[in-house]
Amino acid sequence: MSGSTFETDNKLVNWFEKRLPIISLMHGAVVVYPTPKNLSWWWTFGSLAGVALVIMMATGIILAMHYTPHVDYAFLSVEHIMRDVNYGWLIRYVHSNTGSLFFMVVYIHIFRGLYYGSYKDPRELLWIIGLLIYVLMMATGFLGYVLPWGQMSFWAVTVITNLFSAVPIVGDAIVSWLWGGYAVGNPTLNRFFSLHYLLPFVIFAAVILHLWALHTSKSSNPLGVEVKTPQDTIPFHPYFTAKDLVGLAVFLIVLFFFVFFAPNYMGHPDNYITANPMVTPAHIVPEWYYLPFYAILRAIPDKLGGVIAMFGAIVILFLVPWLDTSKVRSSRFRPIYKQFFWILVLDCFVLGWVGANAPEGHFILIGRLATAYYFLHFLVILPIVGMIEKPLPLPESISQPVLKGEQE
Amino acid sequence: MASNTLDPEAVEQPERRDFLYIATGTLGAVGAAMAVWPLIDQMNPSKDVLALSSTEVDLSPIEEGQSVTVVWRGKPVFIRRRTQAEIDEARDVNMADLPDPEEDAARAVKPEWLVLVGICTHLGCIPLGESGDFGGWFCPCHGSHYDTSGRIRIGPAPDNLVVPDYAFLDDTNIRIG
Numbered sequence: 001m002s003g004s005t006f007e008t009d010n011k012l013v014n015w016f017e018k019r020l021p022i023i024s025l026m027h028g029a030v031v032v033y034p035t036p037k038n039l040s041w042w043w044t045f046g047s048l049a050g051v052a053l054v055i056m057m058a059t060g061i062i063l064a065m066h067y068t069p070h071v072d073y074a075f076l077s078v079e080h081i082m083r084d085v086n087y088g089w090l091i092r093y094v095h096s097n098t099g100s101l102f103f104m105v106v107y108i109h110i111f112r113g114l115y116y117g118s119y120k121d122p123r124e125l126l127w128i129i130g131l132l133i134y135v136l137m138m139a140t141g142f143l144g145y146v147l148p149w150g151q152m153s154f155w156a157v158t159v160i161t162n163l164f165s166a167v168p169i170v171g172d173a174i175v176s177w178l179w180g181g182y183a184v185g186n187p188t189l190n191r192f193f194s195l196h197y198l199l200p201f202v203i204f205a206a207v208i209l210h211l212w213a214l215h216t217s218k219s220s221n222p223l224g225v226e227v228k229t230p231q232d233t234i235p236f237h238p239y240f241t242a243k244d245l246v247g248l249a250v251f252l253i254v255l256f257f258f259v260f261f262a263p264n265y266m267g268h269p270d271n272y273i274t275a276n277p278m279v280t281p282a283h284i285v286p287e288w289y290y291l292p293f294y295a296i297l298r299a300i301p302d303k304l305g306g307v308i309a310m311f312g313a314i315v316i317l318f319l320v321p322w323l324d325t326s327k328v329r330s331s332r333f334r335p336i337y338k339q340f341f342w343i344l345v346l347d348c349f350v351l352g353w354v355g356a357n358a359p360e361g362h363f364i365l366i367g368r369l370a371t372a373y374y375f376l377h378f379l380v381i382l383p384i385v386g387m388i389e390k391p392l393p394l395p396e397s398i399s400q401p402v403l404k405g406e407q408e
Numbered sequence: 409m410a411s412n413t414l415d416p417e418a419v420e421q422p423e424r425r426d427f428l429y430i431a432t433g434t435l436g437a438v439g440a441a442m443a444v445w446p447l448i449d450q451m452n453p454s455k456d457v458l459a460l461s462s463t464e465v466d467l468s469p470i471e472e473g474q475s476v477t478v479v480w481r482g483k484p485v486f487i488r489r490r491t492q493a494e495i496d497e498a499r500d501v502n503m504a505d506l507p508d509p510e511e512d513a514a515r516a517v518k519p520e521w522l523v524l525v526g527i528c529t530h531l532g533c534i535p536l537g538e539s540g541d542f543g544g545w546f547c548p549c550h551g552s553h554y555d556t557s558g559r560i561r562i563g564p565a566p567d568n569l570v571v572p573d574y575a576f577l578d579d580t581n582i583r584i585g
C-alpha cells in the first residue's frame with residue numbers, strides 16, 4: 001500500500017531481524033500501517049482503550065502488592081492502601097477511575113462501530129473479538145469491585161452469583177461451586193482475587209488478536225467505502241500517532257479531574273462500610289456500566305426469564321453482522337437507520353436510568369418498554385430497515401469528495 | 409496396504425488402524441476429563457466448610473411476636489415466635505393463591521415457631537421482617553413479598569423462603585442442620 005517495507009543498515013538490528021522479525025512487525029503495525037486519511041475523532045477510542053488497559057494493569061499490579069485477599073483483612077488492607085502506603089490513595093483512585101473511564105471509552109468505541117457499520121464484511125471477526133474483550137472486561141470489573149469487601153462488594157457478588165441459580169436442576173450446585181461454601185465467604189473472595197489478576201492478561205492477549213484482525217482487514221472509515229488506491233491512505237505514523245496523543249491528553253485531563261476532584265463520584269458510598277452478610281443495604285445498585293443490563297434483568301418478572309434476557313442482550317450484539325441487511329456500511333448514507341441508531345442510544349440511557357432506580361411505580365413500565373425496544377431494534381428494525389431503505393449515493397472513493405471540494 | 413490390493417472392498421471396511429485411532433482418542437479424552445475433574449472440584453466447598461454444618465439455638469429468650477437472626481453455614485436464619493394472628497393468617501390461605509403452594513403446617517414443626525433461611529430465593533438478598541403486603545417479609549432488592557409463613561406471594565422470587573432441616577432437642581432448644 002504505502003509501499004515501504006522495513007529496511008535498515010544497522011547491523012545489530014539486521015542480526016536481530018533475521019532471527020526474530022519483531023522490529024519490522026512493529027514497524028508495519030504502528031509506523032507504515034496504511035490508514036484511511038479521513039478517520040475522524042471517533043477512531044481514537046481504540047487506542048485510548050489500549051492505554052486504559054495498560055494503566056489498569058500497572059496500577060493493579062501495584063495494588064496487589066499491598067492488598068490482602070481475606071475477608072478479615074481485605075477492607076482494612078484497602079484502607080491501609082488509602083492511608084499508609086506512599087501514594088497508595090493515588091494509585092487506588094487511578095485504578096478505580098480508569099476502570100470506569102475504560103468502560104466509557106469502550107462504549108463509545110462500540111457505538112462507533114454500530115453507527116459506521118464497522119462490523120460488516122470483512123470485519124465480522126474483528127467485531128466478535130472486540131465483544132469478547134468487552135465480556136471479559138465486565139467479568140474483570142465485577143471481580144475487582146468485590147475485592148475492597150465493602151457492603152456493595154458483598155451484595156454485588158451475592159446477587160450476581162445467584163443469577164446462576166436460575167439454571168434448571170444444576171443451578172444450586174453451580175452457585176455453591178462458585179462460592180466454595182454455603183454462602184459468599186472467604187473462599188469466594190480469595191478465588192475472585194486470583195481471577196481478577198488473571199483476566200486482564202487474557203484481555204491483553206485478546207487485544208493482540210483484535211489488532212491482528214484489524215491489520216488483516218484494515219481500518220474502515222467514516223464513509224464506509226473501502227480503500228481503493230494508495231492515495232486514499234496515509235501512514236499511521238506520524239499522522240495518527242499524533243492525533244491519538246491529542247485524544248490521550250484529553251482522556252488524561254478527564255481522568256485526573258476525577259482522581260483529584262471527585263474520586264468517589266462514580267463509586268458508591270456504601271462500599272466504605274465493611275461487608276456484612278447479615279444486612280442487605282436498602283438500595284443495591286451495580287456499577288454504572290452494568291446498569292442497562294441490570295434494568296433488563298429486572299424488567300422480566302420471572303427469575304430464569306430475566307437472566308436469559310440479560311445475557312441475551314449481550315449475545316445479540318454478536319449477531320449484528322448478520323442481522324444488518326444493509327449493503328451500505330456507514331449511517332452517513334442511511335437516512336432512516338441513522339435515526340434509529342440515535343433512538344437506540346437514547347434507549348440505552350433510559351435503561352441505565354431505570355437500572356439506577358428502585359423497581360417501583362412507573363420505573364417498572366418504562367423498564368419493560370425500554371427492554372422491549374432494545375430487542376426490537378436488533379431483531380426487527382436492523383434487518384428490515386436495511387432491506388427497505390434507499391441509501392444516499394456513495395462517493396466513488398475516500399479521496400473523491402475531497403478532490404471535488406465537496407463538504408461532507 | 410496389503411489388504412487393499414488383495415480386496416478392493418476392504419477400503420470401505422474399518423481397519424485395525426481405524427480401531428486404534430478411535431481407541432486411542434477415546435482413552436485420551438477420558439484421561440483428559442479425569443485429569444480436569446480435580447481442577448474443577450477444588451472449587452467446591454472444602455472439608456472444613458462442610459464440617460460447620462449445624463448450629464444449636466436456645467429459644468427461651470424469644471418472646472411472642474419477636475424474631476432473632478442466627479448464623480448457620482454463614483447464612484442468616486430467621487427464628488420467629490409467631491403471634492396467634494400470624495398463625496391464623498398463614499393457615500387461612502387458599503393454596504390456589506400461592507405461586508409455590510405449601511401448607512403452613514408443613515413449614516412449621518410447632519405452629520408457634522417459624523424457622524427460615526433468611527435469604528430471598530430470587531437473588532439472595534436478606535428480606536426485611538414484619539414488612540411487605542402480607543405482613544411477613546419484604547425483599548427490597550427487587551421487590552418480593554413473603555407472607556407470615558415465609559411463602560412467596562408476589563415479586564420475582566420463584567420459591568418460598570427455605571425451611572432448613574431442624575429438630576427440637578427439648579422444649580426450648582433446636583438444632584439446625
Ligand code: HEM
Nearest residue numbers: 056057060061063064067096099141144145147148197200
Ligand atoms: C481490565 C483491567 C482491570 C479492570 C477493569 C479492573 C477493575 C477493578 C475495579 C472496578 C476495582 C474496584 C476498585 C474500587 O472499588 O476501589 C478493582 C480493584 C482491584 N484491582 Fe483491578 N482491574 C483491572 C486490572 C487489574 C490488574 C491487572 C490487577 C493486578 C493484580 C488488579 C488488581 C486489583 C486489586 C488488588 C484491587 C483491590 C484494591 C482496590 O479496591 O482498589 N486489577 N479493579
Ligand code: FES
Nearest residue numbers: 528530531547550
Ligand atoms: S433478591 Fe430479593 S427480590 Fe431479588
